[in-house]
Amino acid sequence: MSLKSKGINAERELVHAFWALGWPCIRVAGSGSSRYPSPDVLAGNSDRMVAIECKVTKEKKKYFPKKEIEDLLKFSELFGAEPWVAIKFQGVGWFFLSLDDLEVTPSSFVASLDLAKRKGLLTEELVGIFKGNV
């Protein structure tokens, strides 16, 4: 399976997960190639909305180019959404991280599996926050 297909499949997993929890969720068309800043996935309701950049990895560390995160921030501010990254560590599962929790290098933001386990939220916990339960 191509990297692109893997990415799309991962985004679809998130879409199903959010809808299953009762939140409308869509994938953004051409999010990696658009001239405008845009996230991979949007989910939420009339109270709150999240803009999500998604990654899948077999490794124990995932890098986000700085521009990708800057674009996510820019879009989120304009659109009135919360910026999040979602990383699927293959064989482990999905973790949602706020941008403040990412580690910073000169050219990238980084999330390690260890960091994700310590600070990341599971989908249910992200939903919990939305429902005001956390």
Add this chain to the structure above:
Amino acid sequence: MSLKSKGINAERELVHAFWALGWPCIRVAGSGSSRYPSPDVLAGNSDRMVAIECKVTKEKKKYFPKKEIEDLLKFSELFGAEPWVAIKFQGVGWFFLSLDDLEVTPSSFVASLDLAKRKGLLTEELVGIFKGNV
């Protein structure tokens, strides 16, 4: 050009138009084929958001299957967006219509060019509403 390509090009025109007016706007991936209700385009900011079903036509009348409009309504309610349809009458331009302004048949909602000219909003007018100027 295929019908699908024409549709995508039309959606891209809207994306450019909204960004040019300062509103973040995205196309929804797989909006016509997803198992979940979803619009073609989302635009807005932290104050308001619009979910848009887009059509292009060479004719003077455009039909929307009832299910398409019902899905648009359902998505919009859950997502906290206003439902709109946008029709590009080729050679004339884009018109935005609220669902209440569409004509109803047993199986469809219908917008004629005449109706669009009488009740439709231009992109600038839709923006005007958002800015509270109309």
